[in-house]
Amino acid sequence: MxxxxxxxxxxxxxxxxxxxxxxxxxxxxxxxxxxxxxxxxxxxxxxxxxxxxxxxxxxxxxxxxxxxxxxxxxxxxxxxxxxxxxxxxxxxxxxxxxxxxxxxxxxxxxxxxxxxxxxxxxxxxxxxxxxxxxxxxxxxxxxxxxxxxxxxxxxxxxxxxxxxxxxxxxxxxNIEAVQWAKLQLNLGNGVNALADIPVKAMLENRYYRKVIAALMSELLTVARARGMQLPKVARLPGSLIPWVLRLPDRVFNIVAKQMLAIDPTVKTSMWWDLHNHKATEREYLYGALVRAGEEVSVPCPVNALLNALIAQVERDNDTASYTPLPAQVMYEKVREVKGRI
Structure with a gap:
């Protein structure tokens, strides 16, 4: 061929x-x-x-x-x-x-x-x-x-x-379920872009991990409401990933050793888009999940927040770089819309 x-x-x-x-x-x-x-x-x-x-x-x-x-x-x-x-x-x-x-x-x-x-x-x-x-x-x-x-x-x-x-x-x-499982993993992309640090460093910070866990938990709730069973596309089943992400740093570094087995310089494609002043895929990730949740009456406030935060950077991103969003600041913004995470 x-x-x-x-x-x-x-x-x-x-x-x-x-x-x-x-x-x-x-x-x-x-x-x-x-x-x-x-x-x-x-x-x-x-x-x-x-x-x-x-x-x-x-x-x-x-x-x-x-x-x-x-x-x-x-x-x-x-x-x-x-x-x-x-x-x-x-x-x-x-x-x-x-x-x-x-x-x-x-x-x-x-x-x-x-x-x-x-x-x-x-x-x-x-x-x-x-x-x-x-x-x-x-x-x-x-x-x-x-x-x-x-x-x-x-x-x-x-x-x-x-x-x-x-x-x-x-x-x-069942590629649709596979894509939903991949979307769960992709929800960390926006956190990485806003944090402006490598993925490995992001995962070593519990505040960033808890934000990602909140994003993923919303997706899993929407998937259940839609009657979807997501396949395993990472080393851990998707349903366990939020739980592991919320673990204290010392325990996480032991339990999730393979999750951290990535090049220490790797950043996500969304980070590259923001740093090159390009439109991101936020509407195909966070926006799509929010809309899918609305179809089954499941609110996704954390994903809506991430979508809005990235959109704001896109609107303001007319310089060579942008101000990173520190882990605890991002965590507190999520707590404002979600409560305890």
Whole structure:
């Protein structure tokens, strides 16, 4: 099959490079620094010490002689509308579109643009950062999950083309529950962005952890009200994570040792967005959860608060940096809307 990575950034370039290591036929639609980066050899590493190197890759400037069998749509949620409009020139009648966005609503937006195409959802659990000008580093664990298609052969092929020591992949016939489970983990992204510190340092602070636990508890309440049972996508079942996050620091450092086994410099994509003066995916995370809660009469005041705090930074973010929100200040803001957490 011919694969096209559309909107090649950190995740798209990493996925495409792993496919190339597996001898797949891969092309990219990229621009700016990513177009330049992909035109030269690229090094891949992960937090476990696995390594790989790919040669300069095929970046498409214009039309392709053969339209791709699979398009991997790797833009952020905030760029979905413009990406879908541009994507019409790259999609054939039989092209499968694979959505790699965060949140729980991106797939429906893509499906509105391409109602006759097979659109599959993918959950990408790990973090990729630039460790050097030509060096992509996967800094956290997690197994990529692809939605099970009507054609098992297709799904198996997609899983196989991604499976590599640098990337673990599988499939699921209940991708909606998988995405909700991933959303639970993503709720820490906004806390990290507002804290303006690495994820590891954030998790070592009990005040920040208790805020994240409150966010997650609201999601779990909404999921139960919707009759959803969330699969395990981390080392701990989702229902136990808030309890572990609330533990005192000394106990947490022992019980959650694997949770802290991440690169000490890793920050979330939402942090990168705020620091690069870009719109964040807050509405696809916190906003989507608040709306989902309203549908089943479950209020989510902490998620609404985080959404509002991030929105305020987006409005005011006209300088090179912004004022971080200290842990105890954030904790007290949450207590004002939630009470005891």
């Amino acid at each position: 011919h694969h096209l990575i559309f909107g090649s950034g950190l995740i798209g370039s990493y996925l495409g490079s792993v496919m190339t290591l597996n001898s797949a036929s891969v092309a990219y639609v990229a621009r700016g620094v990513w177009k330049q980066r992909l035109s030269q050899p690229l090094q891949l590493t992960d937090y476990l010490g696995n390594k790989g190197t790919v040669d300069a890759q095929h970046v498409v400037d214009g039309s392709m002689d053969t339209l791709p069998d699979v398009v991997w749509l790797t833009v952020k949620c905030t760029a979905l509308a413009s990406a879908c409009e541009a994507l019409t020139d790259w999609v054939g009648s039989d092209t499968v579109i694979v959505c790699c966005q965060n949140g729980i609503s991106a797939h429906a937006e893509v499906k509105r643009y391409f109602p006759r195409h097979q659109v599959l959802r993918t959950m990408v659990p790990f973090n990729v950062v630039i460790a050097g000008e030509q060096h992509l580093h996967k800094g956290s664990e997690g197994t990529l999950v692809i939605e099970q298609s009507a054609d098992n052969v297709l799904t198996d092929s997609l899983v196989n083309i991604l499976s590599h020591p640098l990337l673990h992949a599988t499939s699921s016939d």
